[in-house]
Amino acid sequence: MEFTANLLDFAEMLACAVDLMERGSHHHGQRVAYIAFRLFEKVKPGHNPSDLVIASYLHDIGIESFMTKEKARKFHTDKEILWLHCHEGSVLVEMVDILKGIKPFILYHHTDYSEIQSSSLDVPLEAQIIHLADRIEVQIKPHRPVLTQIEDIVDTILKYKGSMFNPELVEAFLSLSIQESFWLDIVNEYQSAVEYIDFPSMDIKMNANDIRQFSHLCARIVDRKSPFTAQHSQRVASIAVKLAEFCGMRGQDLFFMEIAGLLHDLGKLAIPDTILHKHGKLTDEEYRVIKQHPYYTYCLIDRLNVMDKVRDWAAFHHERLDGSGYPFHLTAGQLDLGARVMAVADMVGAITEDRPYRAGYGEKETMDIMWREVKDNRVDGDVVDILGKHYGDIVCGG
Numbered sequence: 283m284e285f286t287a288n289l290l291d292f293a294e295m296l297a298c299a300v301d302l303m304e305r306g307s308h309h310h311g312q313r314v315a316y317i318a319f320r321l322f323e324k325v326k327p328g329h330n331p332s333d334l335v336i337a338s339y340l341h342d343i344g345i346e347s348f349m350t351k352e353k354a355r356k357f358h359t360d361k362e363i364l365w366l367h368c369h370e371g372s373v374l375v376e377m378v379d380i381l382k383g384i385k386p387f388i389l390y391h392h393t394d395y396s397e398i399q400s401s402s403l404d405v406p407l408e409a410q411i412i413h414l415a416d417r418i419e420v421q422i423k424p425h426r427p428v429l430t431q432i433e434d435i436v437d438t439i440l441k442y443k444g445s446m447f448n449p450e451l452v453e454a455f456l457s458l459s460i461q462e463s464f465w466l467d468i469v470n471e472y473q474s475a476v477e478y479i480d481f482p483s484m485d486i487k488m489n490a491n492d493i494r495q496f497s498h499l500c501a502r503i504v505d506r507k508s509p510f511t512a513q514h515s516q517r518v519a520s521i522a523v524k525l526a527e528f529c530g531m532r533g534q535d536l537f538f539m540e541i542a543g544l545l546h547d548l549g550k551l552a553i554p555d556t557i558l559h560k561h562g563k564l565t566d567e568e569y570r571v572i573k574q575h576p577y578y579t580y581c582l583i584d585r586l587n588v589m590d591k592v593r594d595w596a597a598f599h600h601e602r603l604d605g606s607g608y609p610f611h612l613t614a615g616q617l618d619l620g621a622r623v624m625a626v627a628d629m630v631g632a633i634t635e636d637r638p639y640r641a642g643y644g645e646k647e648t649m650d651i652m653w654r655e656v657k658d659n660r661v662d663g664d665v666v667d668i669l670g671k672h673y674g675d676i677v678c679g680g
Contacts, residue, residue: 285493285534287588289336289380289486292496295585297339299500302552302578310419313468314338317415318408320464324454325407332484334408337387341412343503344371344388356420364392374502378495380488387412394446410448414439414455417446419468428465435459490537497544504547508558514631519543522627524676528668529623535591542595542624549578549597576600577609595620599628602660614659622662626652626669629661630677645673 297311315338322331344367372389375381390409398405421435422428436459443452458464488496501515522543523536531539550558553575557568564572580597583589598621601607603614607625617625633651634642643651649670656663669676 285490285537287488287493287586288484289488289492289496290332290339290484291586291588292488292493293336293339295582296343296496296500296503298585299548299551299578299582300342300345300503302549303345311339311342313419313422314341314412314415316468317418318411320458321411321415321451321454322408324457325411325450332486333384333387334411335484336381336486337384337391337408338412338415340375340381340384341371341388341391341416342367343374343499344368346370346506361392368392374499377499377502378492380486380492380495381499384408391416395448396445407448411451414447414451418455422469428469429462432459432465493541494537494544497541500548501544504550507550507553507555514635515544515547517635518546518624518627518631521631521676522624524672525627525665525669526620526623528672528676529619529665531619531623535620538589538591539595539620539623541589542592542620543627545583545592546579546596546599546624546628547575548582549575549580552578573600573608591620594618595624599624601625603662604659606660619665622665626661626665629655630669634677645677648677649673 294312294315297315298309301310301312315335318338319331319335322329322334346367350363350367368389368391372385375385375388386404386406387408390403390405391412393403393405393409393413395410397403398410418435418439421431421438423431436456439447439452439455443449498516501519505512505515519540520543523540526536526539553571557564557571560568576597576599580593583593583596586593598607598610598612598617601610601612601617601621602625603617603622605611605613612621629652630648633648634644636642649666652661652666652669655661656666
């Protein structure tokens with residue numbers, strides 16, 4: 283099966299997803315990538331920026347929660363918090379063969395220049411660039427015109443020249459800082475600066491295995507947010523692929539189904555931990571917050587511009603045939619076989635998983651629930667019938 287995508291697009295998608303964990307998203311990953319790229323142009327003109335930009339997008343994937351994200355945005359914060367997410371992020375990128383080369387960029391992106399000078403640490407220049415770019419970006423206040431903030435940001439960076447930051451990089455930043463366009467590019471809400479910069483050397487092709495590995499990485503980042511659903515995305519993907527195959531789907535569609543299953547809850551990164559971890563019944567307001575997540579999943583995958591089936595099958599997993607689902611309230615005529623399979627797979631995955639307030643349901647209880655859903659015209663009866671006939675093969679090994 284020949285199917286390719288661009289790694290830059292996937293990295294930016296994941297950066298946007300991780301930034302959903304931050305209340306009132308500041309597009310941190312995209313902005314750091316832009317600042318880092320401009321610094322790289324100054325200190326290594328003519329060199330390939332690909333690895334730096336990819337690492338800049340992904341530098342915060344080790345952050346697990348809203349609280350940690352907020353603490354990491356403070357210019358001065360607990361070194362332990364910074365080190366933990368650097369280490370966790372470096373471990374995560376090892377899941378994807380095509381990303382293994384950027385591991386040291388992520389591992390050391392909060393290592394101070396003075397520590398590098400006084401130790402035997404081999405810290406790549408790219409990691410030092412991301413460190414400076416990150417600390418520049420976190421100082422930008424969202425509710426003030428950016429051009430009124432330049433002097434304060436520059437003064438702060440200068441204060442830590444040679445201690446926190448590499449002096450050569452600080453000088454490169456100073457030459458950039460006099461350009462109003464540099465700052466306006468960073469905060470441009472109408473069009474990401476990175477999106478309109480031409481990266482002639484950054485069409486990094488991903489094959490099907492690369493895409494699969496990257497999608498498993500995304501699933502891991504989503505599922506670790508809740509201790510109750512540690513394998514949910516991978517399990518839903520497994521159930522969906524087996525169910526789809528029994529429903530007659532073949533070839534590339536089975537690959538798309540697997541990727542959709544792995545990415546279907548990507549939008550859950552926008553849901554506060556207090557809601558995801560709640561043991562009791564959700565309030566109406568909390569349930570409305572939950573209803574956001576498939577919409578964000580749709581928007582995130584849509585950024586890739588290459589996998590519309592994956593986008594739809596992933597994002598429509600809470601849609602129902604009678605139009606009672608969310609967030610788009612689609613009806614039967616708008617939901618193809620892939621979307622119907624994914625809805626059943628997600629429901630079965632949730633029903634059969636253990637929760638803090640109940641054990642996972644067995645086959646009889648699960649099928650009773652699914653047939654009630656069919657009776658209420660919410661899910662596809664033919665798909666549920668196939669599920670029942672092959673339950674052991676589809677679910678028990680999932």
